[in-house]
Amino acid sequence: MQFGAKLLENLMASVPFDTLKMVERFESAGFSIDQAKVQAAVLAEVIGAEDASIADRFSSKQDVTLELGAIRSAIHSLHQDMKTMNSDTKAELVRWVVGVGLLQMGLIAGLVLKLTH
Numbered sequence: 236m237q238f239g240a241k242l243l244e245n246l247m248a249s250v251p252f253d254t255l256k257m258v259e260r261f262e263s264a265g266f267s268i269d270q271a272k273v274q275a276a277v278l279a280e281v282i283g284a285e286d287a288s289i290a291d292r293f294s295s296k297q298d299v300t301l302e303l304g305a306i307r308s309a310i311h312s313l314h315q316d317m318k319t320m321n322s323d324t325k326a327e328l329v330r331w332v333v334g335v336g337l338l339q340m341g342l343i344a345g346l347v348l349k350l351t352h
Contacts, residue, residue: 254279 254275261271294302 252282 257275257278258268258271261274262268266274
């Protein structure tokens, strides 16, 4: 099996280990040059595919920045909604306090009138 020198060079450039050193070690262990090149090329392909797979599983800085922008926007929107709810709650509370105060004054006035007659 002859492996093209160009293919081996391309694999060596994209793999994070020294494939030439690996080929030499295989040769010194008794493999033929063709067997050593095939072994190194296959291992380089496997590592390269796994490296690409790992890169696909992680987010890039740009992806994280976009996601953080969306989260900040959602938090800002939620904060605005909370402010609106807070002011609505305050207005409702004032209405209830005034209403209860007027009712209480009416009851006291009624009791005072009842007691005086």
